[in-house]
Amino acid sequence: MGYTFAEKALARKAGLESVVAGQIVTVRPDKLLTHDNTAAIVKEFRKIGVARVADPKVNVIVLDHVVPAADETHATNHKVAREFAAEQGISAFYDVGEGICHQVLPEKGHAWPGAVIVGSDSHTPLYGAVGAFAAGIGRTEAAAVMATGQIWLRVPSTFRIIINGPLPPRVSAKDVILRIIGDLGADGADYRSVEFAGPVIRDMSIAGRMVLCNMSAEMGAKNGVVEPDEKTREWLKGRVTHPYEEIHADPDAQYERVIEYDFSDLAPQVARPHAVDNVVPVTEVAGTRINQALIGTCTNGRLEDLQAAADILRGKHIAPHVRLLVLPASREILLEALDRGLVRDLVAAGATLLNPGCGPCLGAHEGCMAPGEVTISTANRNFKGRMGSKEAFIYLASPATVAASALKGVIADPREV
């Protein structure tokens, strides 16, 4: 009998020959991610009452959620995290300006095929893009992982989603995952492991795979994963310097569901307020007036996303009533975007460039909305109140659709600009 990726990854980590879906295992994760919430987690860690973290090499701390600090409270949180990293000898500490945790962690080589990673952030599944098993956890259990080095996990059952194509021009990973979430629903993959496979995935960049795995959380998945291939190994070169053993699902693995798509005629997709699974083709919402457009976040702040936006906006100017915010996902991406002239293209077109970080995605700073306002964003969540006012409206779309919309001042089809 064959096993899924999740079963094989968790069995290996638990030191068992095999495990099956539903089983509870205790594992020692390879990495534990915490971000601005490190301060709150440290409080829980102190409450437990141990002096030292179980293994400082496991901890990865990235300050990204409200950076640079918007006020004294945030500044104090950052200070606690900084001091904790120094006190505990945590070398994987990335301060203000390095970027969003989910970009920085793999960029700096803390994710690799077969690694088991937990993070106190719901979009932790992103690391599945390089073949890791990665799941989000809460603050208290992050503190417990710090203290004990271990965590219990229920072995998830698995959906395998096979995507055929090729994708049409100006249709990208974001459109793919929005369509899938629209079909399966916000809890369609609750507690499941999701394996993305098929020709479209093989053709897709690591950046695109990150979009899929990141947003698998929005259909409730415990983790999302793409089988490692030559692209993965190439991307990891120079980042992960230690040897690793890839995990591939068995051809005869037992899947709860196998879902197959042909996306060769997929239209750009948009999630309407206030739910990520409220998805329609862009044509159904085209013409909706917007106030703000956002390109960035852990979902779509990568180089190819900035490139897609620049290709649409180069030499043009956004609509006069629109604020376009651009946040590269990391310092590395910002530098590359500078080298390629993408920052110039975007800023000349009217964009406001913000520092690498989460920005306004969670409504804390750098572009919150007033009542009645509309933002179209490349982020992963459009919940009521998420970006400020609970009477504001968030539409989610691909970088190309967001750029086209900023240009027109209304939600627009990127195939028509």
Place this chain on the structure above:
Amino acid sequence: METKITGRVWKYGDDVNTDVIFPGKYTYTISDPKEMARHALEDLDPEFAQKVQPGDIIVAGKNWGCGSSREQAVTCLKEAGVGAVVARSFARIYFRNCINQALPIVTCDAVDGVESGEEVTIDFAAGTVTTPRGVYTFPPLPAEVMQILEAGGLVPYVQKQLGIG
């Protein structure tokens, strides 16, 4: 842990996300649980935080607690005195956070048998939720998970494991 609790119901629908249970804008500015309780369900039901009584029970549809991993979405309810959350299903991180904070959690379809303001009784030993219009059963939690709940949450559980306190 009490084996049987009765409480007045606050009934909600499907896919209630952690942003409306505890808004993101407060996640790094509010650290006092009492203050968290004052914002509980603020963007879903502004009356809740003002009128909730100790022992009240939330009964909801599917996928309660989807979205962000923020644990304050559990802490704020626990601090407000909520005795248990009963839902058709839970988002997985929310489920874990409830166990870790020792907020009793029940997965069943009781939402079909009760309206806001009515009472339900949860019998943890028998695995039943009794509503005005029917009795709903739920499976016991896995033993590993039950141990954490019975210890009073993850912090005391880990302390016990490590022989602290």
